[in-house]
Amino acid sequence: MMIDLNSDLGESFGHYTLGNDEKLIPLITSVNAACGFHGGDPLIMMKTVDLVKRTGAGIGAHPGFDDLQGFGRRNVNLSRDELYACVLYQIGALDAFVRAAGLRLAHVKPHGAMYNMAAKNKDMAMAICSAVKDYDPGLIMLAQESGLLYRTAKEMGLPAAAEVFADRAYEEDGTLVARSKPGAMITDPKEALARVIRMIKEGKVTAITGKDIPIKADSVCVHGDGEHALAFIEEIRNACTAEGIELKTLRVMFH
16 A cells, blocks of 8 residues: 655745744655745745755645735635636746756645635636646646546546545545534544544545545645644654555656
């Protein structure tokens, strides 16, 4: 068994520091790097790519809505052309630093509200997937299997990796419980750990209602800005080793 371990990073901005990138990046296999809209800036992008280069992790673009104050977590209604351009612009911006470092971009994972909206909106999913495919049809789309973004990527011939979350609760339909609802975040490392191992080995997770639902896990995400992110990642790594689960980058798994 193989699994990718990813985290959303590079989300600091100017003098404002968010997350614990220097400690987290050496422990994960894929970095979703902010591209300057919801977080990050040119210097942060360059530093994030440099950290990735030193560790050998894979790197992907993490485009979000142009909403720095809302951290990309507020819904923004864009036309299909606007969303296409928004995503294409951000992929290209990050890839400039990736190429300059002698690396290769591996995947794309939309951020926050864009990720959640595209999971339920076919037009948005098509706009995002079109931008990714037009830029590089070999880029892997990282998304939840239950959503339209994953399905649309598959339909359009893009490689797609199914993402699960160590620190988020699930609805019965496989979507994430909204952060505004009680119980949306899993804060107990032991509970998160048990859920992750079960998702990988059994392909099941217990929804917030208590019902077991099927789930596909190619990559496990731990949010880099979470209070317990470092503890989550360290324990997941140790548990995977104990269970005979290999940690691999998405590029190794899908190419």
